[in-house]
Amino acid sequence: RLVSSLTGAKLINLYGPTEATVDVSYFDCEPTEEYAVIPIGKPIQNIRLYIVKEGTEQLQPIGVAGELCIGGVGVARGYLNRPELTAEKFVKDPFAGGEAGYERMYRTGDLARWMPDGNIEYLGRIDHQVK
Incomplete structure (x- = not known):
């Protein structure tokens, strides 16, 4: 709220791992909302x-x-010189039905859940990797 009221700047929360496009999701933080x-x-x-x-x-x-x-289309091809890890994390997208650009799916290892309003809440990791 302070930044918005002084400069008119807008705060947007972006999420995205290195293995995909830098940003894969966004959330506009409204200065009037709690x-x-x-x-x-x-x-x-x-x-x-x-x-x-x-x-x-x-x-x-x-x-x-x-x-x-x-x-x-933002999902990477895999890890350089790490074929086993690539095979584990970059899998065939079972939900895409062969649609061009959606062949691969990246398993992030991040724990999350859908919220009723269609946004996603990040909950942490399913392993002990530090992000």
């Missing part, structure tokens, strides 16, 4: 975000935590 949690938002154009039950391809319903996965 937030208990600031979500990572909704997917940007040409990106699909999925929340799946850990270790499966089962989509989680609204409010249920799971692993955040990224599909779309």
Whole structure:
């Protein structure tokens, strides 16, 4: 609120791992709103975000935590000289139906859940990796 009132600047929360486009979701933080949690938002154009039950391809319903996965044209090809890790984290997108640009899905290892308003809440990691 302070920055917005002094400069007119707008605060936007962006989320995106290195393995995908720098930003894959966004959330506009409104200066007049009070937030208990600031979500990572909704997917940007040409990106699909999925929340799946850990270790499966089962989509989680609204409010249920799971692993955040990224599909779309912003997903990297894999890790340089790390074929085993690439095979583990960059998988065929089971939800894309062969649509061009959506062939791969990146399993982020991030724990998240859909909020009723369509935004995503970041909850942490499913492993002990520091991000």
